Amino acid sequence: MAPLGDLEPRLKDLMLAGLAGDNAAHTKLLRELAAALRRYYARRLGGGAADVEDLVQDTLIAVHTRRGTYQSDMPFTAWAYAIAHYKLVDLYRRQGRRPTVPLESAGALFAPDDHEAWTAAGDLDHVLATLEPKAAAVIRHTHIEGLSTKETAALTGQSESAVKVGVHRGLKKLIARFGGRSDHADR
Amino acid sequence: MPTDNLIERLGSEVRAVPRGLAARRLILGAGAGVVVAAVLMPLWIGVRPDLAQAVGTAAFWIKLAYTLGIAAATFWLLERLARPGARTLNQVIVGLAPPVAVLVLAAAELAGAEAAERPHLIMGASSHLCPWRIVALALPVLIGALWALRGLAPTRPTLTGAVAGLCAGGAGAFVYAFHCDERAMPFLALWYSGGIVISGVIGAVAGRRLLRW
Incomplete structure (x- = not known):
């Protein structure tokens, strides 16, 4: 506005x-x-x-x-x-x-056209909601809000290595769920 | 036609527009209606024969003030409703003042009267005619106001029509007050207001159909 x-x-x-x-x-x-x-x-x-x-x-x-x-x-x-x-x-x-x-x-x-950004944010929420809340939170912090591993660890009260592992596993799950080509065909 | 061509064409036919178009047009339309009502009333039902004595009574002036107050306040609101995006809150508040004042006067008169007198204060002698005659005198004003509004831009057709009807009702009742010899405030509060409200309902129905653009 x-x-x-x-x-x-x-x-x-x-x-x-x-x-x-x-x-x-x-x-x-x-x-x-x-x-x-x-x-x-x-x-x-x-x-x-x-x-x-x-x-x-x-x-x-x-x-x-x-x-x-x-x-x-x-x-x-x-x-x-x-x-x-x-x-x-x-x-x-x-x-x-x-x-x-x-x-x-x-x-x-x-208002300038913000339609696409808005739907993309909505999609992202849906995708992250398929993960456990803890994993979703660390991915959100590190990959969307742009915090460092250290900052994320401090924010969530986990060790840095736990954050790294959490992000890695979470992303792997998302790739398995949404990244596959077979998945696209029936959508 | 492509939108760009439309814009070129609209832009090429620009003439200066006078200020205060909404107020002018409404005064012209509603004013013509008031003239018609004021001419018809004496021919149709006649001015009250005791007018010379009546001007010495408070009731005569209160009836004129009440009806004129409603007509003026709703006219002011109507001028806003005819312009897209204009604020209307102040006009609505001012418009509530005349009915509230008359209701207070009516309640006071009823409270101070003997029980046996009260029915007469409410019903008077002409309650079966009063609202309908007010509506009849309001019609030319309503027609004039609707004509004016069709050239303006009311974005709430039903509401605008209703307010046009109330304004016409106020003006019609003002003209009618020169005929009517009722003196009681409860009569004014009920039957004059009734005529004005009926006129408002007619305006709402008409506005819904006629004020689209």
Whole structure:
């Protein structure tokens, strides 16, 4: 959500310039919004390209034709997010799905794409959960958090050699379980 | 059409937009409705004949203040609901003040009255007509407000419609108060409020269907 800090004043300036009749500022704003909307809707709709692009265009037209409802007394990002969220709920309603989309902060529309990192972290948790908690903990410390064997030993109250053995055996188990080629075939 | 072309096209047709569009448009729509109601009321049911004496009574002014208070507070809230992402908490709190005040006045009047008088304080002589006439006078205001909202951007159609209905109800009740000769606060609290709430329900149903964009 960090980028919202400098994004807000920049986009607000573009919007106010556009409201005053500045073509270039308005076009630039719509371009930036298109990119943010594409990411936002792709995350929510699971990347169905045609759906996402239709919704992006529908939302851009709404932003354009209803831009008079923006006033400088409020953050631009909150206004844009409310429209993006409304258009998503409206799509769900038209598709006959229950329109339950949690209302988030405006940052959700302008968040960088963290989808892949998020699922990878989820997968890793699943994989580690198949090990004994002790072995999972030492692998997490040494191979994910980047601690040394010594630091891990101090943290878990084991000897350094016990940590080394634990990591080695744990990784071996994981390789046996998830590394084999035969395993991939039936997944 | 590719999105880039769409953006080019939208960007090329930019004209300056006047400030305060939401408030202007709502004043235009709802205001036209109030004019219609104010013209129709005297032709339909007539201004109360004792108006000259009534202006000397507190009840007359309390009825006007209550209905105008509701209309003004809900109008202020409506202007926020018409703009995506605008905060509405303060407007909701202000909107609660008129009904709370009238409920307190009604309770005080009931508490101070003889038991035998109480039914009359509540039912008055026109309770079977009052809410429906308020709803009828609210309709032109509601139609005007919904027209205005369709050109704005309410992201909560049902709620916005309901608030438009309450606002129209407040305005309709304000106009009706120039006809009505009831004086009791419990009557005001129950039947005026009833008409305003019915108008709000009509607005919610209409908003759900009409305020999509």
